[in-house]
Amino acid sequence: MTETDIARTLGRAHELAIEYLAKLPDRPVGRPVDLEAMRASLGGPLPHAGEDPVLTLDALARVAEPGLVATAGPRYFGFVIGGSLPAALGADWLASAWDQNAGLYVTSPAAAVVEEVVERWLVDVFRLPEGTSLGLTSGATMANYTALAAARHRVLADVGWDVEAAGLFGAPEITVLVGAEAHATILAALQMLGLGRDRVTWVPADAEGRMRADALTQALDGVRGPTIVCAQAGNVNTGAFDPLPAIGAAVRSHGGWLHVDGAFGLWAAASPDRAELTVGIEGADSWTTDAHKWLNVPYDAGAVLVRDRAAHRAAMTLGAAYYVETTGAERDGYNWVPETSRRARGFAVWAALRSLGRTGLAALVDRSCDLATRLAAGLDGHPGIVVLNDVVLNQVLVRFMASATATVSEEVASDQLTRDVIARVQLDGTCWMGGTIWQGQAAMRVSVSGWSTTADDIDRSVAAIVRADSAARERG
Numbered sequence: 001m002t003e004t005d006i007a008r009t010l011g012r013a014h015e016l017a018i019e020y021l022a023k024l025p026d027r028p029v030g031r032p033v034d035l036e037a038m039r040a041s042l043g044g045p046l047p048h049a050g051e052d053p054v055l056t057l058d059a060l061a062r063v064a065e066p067g068l069v070a071t072a073g074p075r076y077f078g079f080v081i082g083g084s085l086p087a088a089l090g091a092d093w094l095a096s097a098w099d100q101n102a103g104l105y106v107t108s109p110a111a112a113v114v115e116e117v118v119e120r121w122l123v124d125v126f127r128l129p130e131g132t133s134l135g136l137t138s139g140a141t142m143a144n145y146t147a148l149a150a151a152r153h154r155v156l157a158d159v160g161w162d163v164e165a166a167g168l169f170g171a172p173e174i175t176v177l178v179g180a181e182a183h184a185t186i187l188a189a190l191q192m193l194g195l196g197r198d199r200v201t202w203v204p205a206d207a208e209g210r211m212r213a214d215a216l217t218q219a220l221d222g223v224r225g226p227t228i229v230c231a232q233a234g235n236v237n238t239g240a241f242d243p244l245p246a247i248g249a250a251v252r253s254h255g256g257w258l259h260v261d262g263a264f265g266l267w268a269a270a271s272p273d274r275a276e277l278t279v280g281i282e283g284a285d286s287w288t289t290d291a292h293k294w295l296n297v298p299y300d301a302g303a304v305l306v307r308d309r310a311a312h313r314a315a316m317t318l319g320a321a322y323y324v325e326t327t328g329a330e331r332d333g334y335n336w337v338p339e340t341s342r343r344a345r346g347f348a349v350w351a352a353l354r355s356l357g358r359t360g361l362a363a364l365v366d367r368s369c370d371l372a373t374r375l376a377a378g379l380d381g382h383p384g385i386v387v388l389n390d391v392v393l394n395q396v397l398v399r400f401m402a403s404a405t406a407t408v409s410e411e412v413a414s415d416q417l418t419r420d421v422i423a424r425v426q427l428d429g430t431c432w433m434g435g436t437i438w439q440g441q442a443a444m445r446v447s448v449s450g451w452s453t454t455a456d457d458i459d460r461s462v463a464a465i466v467r468a469d470s471a472a473r474e475r476g
């Protein structure tokens with residue numbers, strides 16, 4: 001491969017990317033996919049002979065196109081999915097071109113130092129305790145895993161048990177308390193750590209999904225020995241925050257480790273107007289967040305932050321003779337995350353933060369929250385359309401009522417109508433929202449997390465939802 005071939009191939013990749021991004025705002029957001037056709041066009045036997053890489057890229061872009069979802073566009077409101085800020089996307093391209101391995105200092109001093117800087121910036125943005133350590137993970141799931149591994153280390157070390165060496169066989173029992181509305185990935189992390197998803201103590205939540213601090217205090221009363229409490233900053237359905245000051249006080253007076261899953265909610269701390277929601281996070285021991293959600297960094301980019309650096313490192317570190325020794329002053333990435341070799345995801349996070357600055361970050365958070373409020377207001381006035389949650393952040397829950405009464409059969413009819421409206425909105429392609437079950441009732445979930453969404457996108461989306469609602473009622 002000559003220099004010209006490399007330039008030609010990457011030039012074509014650049015052209016294809018720019019073409020895709022230029023069409024993004026007008027592309028149907030989601031659309032029906034012919035799965036078998038896509039399998040056939042992307043599949044077939046592995047070719048015997050290779051081909052010109054430009055042709056390979058052209059073929060990939062052509063056959064992948066029908067199966068691409070405009071998640072990076074301005075009217076994708078499913079799950080909690082941000083787009084990609086231009087600086088972050090560009091830095092991510094560079095990370096691929098540089099092909100840096102962020103596992104060791106010696107494989108990329110630049111990646112190591114960028115992680116040090118991102119650590120300081122995030123500790124500052126979230127107002128966490130000085131000295132808090134950072135790991136950049138594939139996402140919030142692995143951030144929760146890493147934080148809870150550090151928690152497991154500390155609460156067992158405090159009773160004289162070395163869990164990394166001895167495992168959990170014969171270990172003192174750990175009690176894990178989680179809010180009734182904890183994200184599923186907290187349970188996934190517990191299951192991977194041998195702490196068991198079914199042996200947690202559930203703490204009741206209120207109507208917005210916030211863990212009840214009084215119920216936590218009561219539950220802790222009966223607990224002896226190593227204890228971990230998992231709280232949440234930003235419920236995935238309502239956006240609500242657990243009462244962190246009261247939860248922190250309860251854990252401090254009982255003893256134990258407090259983890260806060262703030263996969264998207266932690267970013268509220270970056271906005272002077274929303275930071276109040278995050279008061280009390282500084283009292284926790286570990287935190288999870290994602291850069292690929294609200295910070296609008298391309299996948300994959302999660303972050304774990306841990307107050308007790310020693311516990312964080314002890315839970316993750318490993319040793320191999322051929323890992324070149326550093327003086328100890330340099331950062332080896334493998335000490336802070338489950339992987340050794342990995343993508344240098346810090347470059348994109350660094351670029352997103354630097355390109356936004358403090359004011360840009362606050363504006364991104366505020367704009368998303370204001371647009372979520374605008375969407376809620378646009379829908380709430382329509383007969384039969386109800387916003388179920390208190391819109392405190394960027395999440396909106398909407399239910400479509402078949403009638404004003406709330407008998408069991410009417411609730412079933414409203415569940416059906418809600419699912420029908422969601423399916424129609426998805427098919428229409430103007431915007432994309434998913435569904436959920438909120439406190440036993442079907443609801444449409446809306447998450448405004450993308451940097452490029454405008455008021456006009458919200459108004460077009462409200463109109464599409466109202467159209468889908470009318471069509472579903474006419475058919476019904």
Ligand SMILES: Cc1ncc(COP(=O)(O)O)c(C=O)c1O
Binds near residue numbers: 139261262
């Ligand atoms: C509160 C919370 N925790 C964890 C996750 C999992 O994030 P990821 O998909 O990045 O692993 C999510 C995803 O929406 C979330 O909202």
